[in-house]
Structure formats: structure tokens, C-alpha cells
Amino acid sequence: MRQQNSTFRRAHPSWANACVGENGDPGYVEYSKGFSKAANILINAVLEDHSIHLTTDIFVYPICFNMRHSVELRLKGAISALQKLAILKQRIINFDFMGSHDIYKIWFFFKTESERLDSRFQTINSLLEPTILDIAEIDPSGQTFRYPFSTQSTKHLSEVALINFVVLNEKFSDLETNLDELLKIYEWLELEYNQGTPSTLHRNQIFFLAKELPNRSAWTDENFSATKNLIRAKYNLSNNALSKILNLIQDHYALAPLIGLRKPLAGMDTPLLIDICDIWVEFNEDIKNSDTELETTITYAEAIEGVLTQRDSAWGKLRDLVTPEITAGSHALFYFAYDYGFTEYYESLYPRYLLEIRGEIDHGQQTIRDQFMHVFDKTNFLDHLLQSLYALGHRTTAEQIIARQDVAHAFHWLDKARSGELFTPPDFAQYPTDCFAENI
Structure with a gap:
């Protein structure tokens, strides 16, 4: 236990206490962002000061050291993430994290192994490489901006002479943007690999x-x-x-x-889904007048009474249509819209909901009405169903529902769904997206 007068300890105010070690479990990325943010704060302060009080000649060393160390940590974090991806493809990637500090060697290892694992890394790697090689050339081992002399007593940076802070700011900003994109690509590929697509192609x-x-x-x-x-x-x-x-x-x-095929929706057919959407719009007429301001002169009690009456009326029309299968199907469509990156996720939702719904009915925990109305009552019920239909290749059905009810104006995301932009994953350059497929 640390002494009460220790320099590195908790104290008041509590907001000033930083979580470290096992308290927060920071990794390479968290460490790297600390160094990069420190570099950015300093470089912006010097630029705003025009090097009058905060001079470039003094701050160039901590700024460039923080930049360089941030990149080393980012690359090691990238290799750590790559190792996890490799395991999903039944491969092992070994790397000496503690003994490797040469930026060029770290970069070459990552570039080679990432592109060997998945060719889609080539595009982001080509964006990262120029600035990383600049860093590797001027400070391969992290000593150039740390000490004025090398271990061989050679003056550092003697062949450089001048470093421009505006250029540093632009280059490092672009590098950070691309490194953040790399993180998104990892997350996407991890999800993709977990789908277990049985193919030699990605x-x-x-x-x-x-x-x-x-x-x-x-x-x-x-x-x-x-x-x-x-x-x-x-x-x-x-x-x-x-x-x-x-x-x-x-x-x-x-x-x-x-x-030219359409895979059927889980739990319900298209005509029934259209009927359900018709009933929802009938009892949510406001969606047709989303651009107008509604009067709000009724009391809270009157509003609650109106909702309950409306709910009973809606169920009266739904009662003979709804089954556990249809309820599970509506749940799957509704909740898939929260994460429509991979259609396999939708397919996993349906059997899960069907099992839960049947179990709750058998044990008397909930009625079929309660379960179905749980999503049908939501104000974004139609939004989510339509988004899921576009993502699942049922564009024709989505367009039919929109046209029948004349509600295209109510969905700010509609153009993006029609073009496929709504379902776009991280940038894989020329590759098409999973759910896009030319707006199927």
C-alpha cells in the first residue's frame, strides 16, 4: 500500500484522480491517446502563441517525442488486435512486444502480417505508411527527441536543422485520423470473422x-x-x-x-407484415403529419387514458393475427435495426426471441399481447422495421409500405437507406459493403 504522503496517490478533489493499472485496465490504445493528446495540446498552444512565449525551439522535443511514442504504442496495439483476429481464422501471430521499439521493424511486421491475414488492410496501410516511415527515419528507437546525443555521442537531428509546427500538426492529424479508421476496421473484421462465413474468400x-x-x-x-x-x-x-x-x-x-432471389423473413410473410404496419399507422396518425405542430391542450391523465384506449383498439385488430412466431419475427426486425451490420445477426435474433416468448407464455409470465405490444407500442416501430427491410434485401416491401401510407417525408434516413449509405461499414476502398450490394 502506498504511503499517505506519496506523490502518486489518490486525493481530493475526486475528479482529479486518474484511474490507472487494474482500475480501468488501460491498454496500448489508451496509453497512446494520452501521449497523442498531450502532443496536440502543446502544438496547438505553440501555434496560438506564435512561438512568442511558448517557443518552437523548446517544445519541439516533448511534442515529437509524444507523437513518436504514441505511434509506437498504436502499432503495438494494432498488432495485439491483429493477433486476436488471427485466432478467429485459426492462425497464430507471435510478436516480441517488450523487446521491439524500432518503429520501422514494428511497422513492417504489422504491414506484412495484416495483409497476409486479410488483403483489405492494404488500403488503410497505404495511407498510414508515408508518415510512419517519416517517423521511423528520423527517430527509429525513440531516442532522437529524448536526448540531445546518441549513445555514440553523436548530435541528434544535425541533418534536419528545421521542423515546422504547421506541417507537424497537419501530418499528425491525418495520421491519427487514419489510425482511428484502423481501429474501426478491426472492430468490423472481428464481427465479420465471428459470423463464421465458410469460404476461402472474404x-x-x-x-x-x-x-x-x-x-x-x-x-x-x-x-x-x-x-x-x-x-x-x-x-x-x-x-x-x-x-x-x-x-x-x-x-x-x-x-x-x-x-434474383429473396430470402423470406423470419416468422412472418410479407402480406402479414404489411397488414401489421397498416394497423400501426392507423393508430399513429401523427407520423403522416410530422412536419406540423400538434396541439397539446389535453391533460396528462387524458393522454394516458387515450393511449390505453388506443392500445385496446389496436389489439382488437391484431388479436387474430398475432402468434408467438409473428411476435418473435417483429422483435427480430425491430431490434436488428440497432445493429444491422451483418444479416446473420438478424437470423440469430429470431430463434432466441421465439424461445423466450414461448417460455414466458408457458410459465404464465407474460401474455402474447404484452409481448407483441412491447415493440408495437414504440414510436420508432415503423422506422426500425423499414430500416431492417432495406438491410435484409426486402426493399420492395419497404417501398410498398411507405407508398401505401404516404409517409416517406417522416424518415430522415430514407435516402441513405435507399442508396445503401445507411449500412456502410469502415472504408474498405473499392470493396462493396455487406448490406449495401447496390441497394438490393
């Missing part, structure tokens, strides 16, 4: 492949064999590997529409 390549296929109805034609031979050669696939991919495409919500 997801984006499968989308490319699917777009080269004719409609499913033409797969029995004689010339389809020639198409498959061309695809096998282009993607270096065996007959078995291509067969698995073709099966995947036919049974995938975002891919099937590319070959």
Missing part, C-alpha cells in the same frame, strides 16, 4: 463474385458451366469451394437478391 470478395453471377433461374443453362469455370479461375477456387460459396449466396439475405 465477404467483400464474395459480393464481387455474386455480382458476376446470372440470375438463379439461369443456373440450369448450359453456358452456366462456362461462367463457373471463369469464376473458379479468377478467384482461384476449387469446385468444392465454389459450390459452398454458391450455396451461401442463395441463403444470404444481402446476397440472394443479387441473383
Whole structure:
């Protein structure tokens, strides 16, 4: 236990206490952001001061040291994350974190291993590399801005002479932006790998492949064999590997529409879903007047009474339609809209909700009415259902519901859903997105 008069201890005020060690469990990224933010605060202070009191000649050393050390930590954090991704692909990546401080060697290791694991790292790596190599050239081991002389008593930076703070600010800002994008790519790929796509190709390549296929109805034609031979050669696939991919495409919500198929929704058919949406709009007429200001002269008690009456009326129309399967299906569509990155997530939601709903009914914990109305009562019920329909390749159904009720003006996200921008993952350059697939 630390002594009460120790320098590194807790004290008052409590807001000034920093969480360290196991209290917060900081890793490479958290450490790196501390150094980078310190560098940014200092460089901005010097620029605002115009080097009058806070001179460039003095602050260049802590600023560049913090920048350089932040990048080393970021790269080590990137390698640590890469190791976790590799495990998901049944690979092992070994790296000496404690003994490696040479920026060039760390970068070369990360660049090589990341692109070997997944070719989609190439684009972000090409953006990161120029500035990282600049840092590696001027300060490979973290000593250049730390001491005036090397261990061989050579003066540091003797061949540089001048360093411009405006250039430093621009270059480091761009580097941080790209490093943040790299974090997003890790998170996305971790989710993707966890879907367990059974293929030698990554997801984006499968989308490319699917777009080269004719409609499913033409797969029995004689010339389809020639198409498959061309695809096998282009993607270096065996007959078995291509067969698995073709099966995947036919049974995938975002891919099937590319070959003229629509995978059915879980738990309900399209006409029934449209009926449910019609009933929801009937009892939520305000959605048609979202641009007008409604009068609010009724009391709270009157409002509650109106909601309960409206709820009873809505259930009167829903009672004969709703089953545990339909309830689970509506839950899956509603909650998928919170995280529609991967359509496999939607498929996992339905059986989970169906099991829970049946269990609660069997044990008398909730009625089918309570369970269905739990999502039907929500003011964003229609928003979420429509977003999920676009993401799952059921654009036609979504457009039909919108047209029937004339509610296109009520959804600020609609243009992005129609274009696919709403479902865009981290930037993989030329690769198409998972749920985008040309607005299927």
C-alpha cells in the first residue's frame, strides 16, 4: 500500500484522480491517446502563441517525442488486435512486444502480417505508411527527441536543422485520423470473422463474385458451366469451394437478391407484415403529419387514458393475427435495426426471441399481447422495421409500405437507406459493403 504522503496517490478533489493499472485496465490504445493528446495540446498552444512565449525551439522535443511514442504504442496495439483476429481464422501471430521499439521493424511486421491475414488492410496501410516511415527515419528507437546525443555521442537531428509546427500538426492529424479508421476496421473484421462465413474468400470478395453471377433461374443453362469455370479461375477456387460459396449466396439475405432471389423473413410473410404496419399507422396518425405542430391542450391523465384506449383498439385488430412466431419475427426486425451490420445477426435474433416468448407464455409470465405490444407500442416501430427491410434485401416491401401510407417525408434516413449509405461499414476502398450490394 502506498504511503499517505506519496506523490502518486489518490486525493481530493475526486475528479482529479486518474484511474490507472487494474482500475480501468488501460491498454496500448489508451496509453497512446494520452501521449497523442498531450502532443496536440502543446502544438496547438505553440501555434496560438506564435512561438512568442511558448517557443518552437523548446517544445519541439516533448511534442515529437509524444507523437513518436504514441505511434509506437498504436502499432503495438494494432498488432495485439491483429493477433486476436488471427485466432478467429485459426492462425497464430507471435510478436516480441517488450523487446521491439524500432518503429520501422514494428511497422513492417504489422504491414506484412495484416495483409497476409486479410488483403483489405492494404488500403488503410497505404495511407498510414508515408508518415510512419517519416517517423521511423528520423527517430527509429525513440531516442532522437529524448536526448540531445546518441549513445555514440553523436548530435541528434544535425541533418534536419528545421521542423515546422504547421506541417507537424497537419501530418499528425491525418495520421491519427487514419489510425482511428484502423481501429474501426478491426472492430468490423472481428464481427465479420465471428459470423463464421465458410469460404476461402472474404465477404467483400464474395459480393464481387455474386455480382458476376446470372440470375438463379439461369443456373440450369448450359453456358452456366462456362461462367463457373471463369469464376473458379479468377478467384482461384476449387469446385468444392465454389459450390459452398454458391450455396451461401442463395441463403444470404444481402446476397440472394443479387441473383434474383429473396430470402423470406423470419416468422412472418410479407402480406402479414404489411397488414401489421397498416394497423400501426392507423393508430399513429401523427407520423403522416410530422412536419406540423400538434396541439397539446389535453391533460396528462387524458393522454394516458387515450393511449390505453388506443392500445385496446389496436389489439382488437391484431388479436387474430398475432402468434408467438409473428411476435418473435417483429422483435427480430425491430431490434436488428440497432445493429444491422451483418444479416446473420438478424437470423440469430429470431430463434432466441421465439424461445423466450414461448417460455414466458408457458410459465404464465407474460401474455402474447404484452409481448407483441412491447415493440408495437414504440414510436420508432415503423422506422426500425423499414430500416431492417432495406438491410435484409426486402426493399420492395419497404417501398410498398411507405407508398401505401404516404409517409416517406417522416424518415430522415430514407435516402441513405435507399442508396445503401445507411449500412456502410469502415472504408474498405473499392470493396462493396455487406448490406449495401447496390441497394438490393
